[in-house]
Amino acid sequence: MEEIKKFIDHLYPMNHADWDFFSSKLQKEIVQKNSTLIKAGMIENYLSFISEGIVRFYIPKEETDLTFGFLFENEFVTAYDSFITQTPSLYQIETLTKTTLWRISYKDLQEVYKKTESGNLIGRTMAENMYLIKSKREVSLLSKTAEERYLDLFLERPELLKQIPLKYIASYIGVTPQALSRIRKRIT
Incomplete structure (x- = not known):
């Protein structure tokens, strides 16, 4: 409490x-x-x-x-x-x-x-x-683009993103899981 x-x-x-x-x-x-x-x-x-x-x-x-x-x-x-x-x-x-x-x-x-x-x-x-x-x-x-939305989420809560399934993150930023995979490859 x-x-x-x-x-x-x-x-x-x-x-x-x-x-x-x-x-x-x-x-x-x-x-x-x-x-x-x-x-x-x-x-x-x-x-x-x-x-x-x-x-x-x-x-x-x-x-x-x-x-x-x-x-x-x-x-x-x-x-x-x-x-x-x-x-x-x-x-x-x-x-x-x-x-x-x-x-x-x-x-x-x-x-x-x-x-x-x-x-x-x-x-x-x-x-x-x-x-x-x-x-x-x-x-x-x-x-913002999907990539910018992903980066914003990543910058705000990087440690917690590891606990959220990628399919939910993809839906949240408005892309398919496959498109999120491509975004993640581009920025790493």
Whole structure:
């Protein structure tokens, strides 16, 4: 739980009473590799902090899934659009490694927002951060080549890329596994 406290304190330090209330709502969950956190068509009920592990976001397709995101330790994970609207998710989230999560339910988070000084500010800051990640991804898809997107991912998380199957990385940057293989040969 120390990781989430550090992360939140970096955004906006919570006073002891707010932290005690917030942390009392958190549930620790250890999830095995290749486990589904949410399926398409289900309503997201949790905002989770990854204290260890890697997850991917994808749209399931018959032939090949469309991967559109990865999250790593010390980041929050949720099907955020489903979470805030309480409507079914259009995509799925799965673990790529054994993952340790600290989770808070939608209902409990709303209570934190109502009963703490800093809850709303931290929630807004988190929403802004999620927007910036999404915006950066969209701009990257529209303005960079697949090779540039791969290099960006490699520069941001080189040690973690070794744990992500290449077929998911290829899907994420918008190419076939064969094209990714050619990109990797060119840059090494």
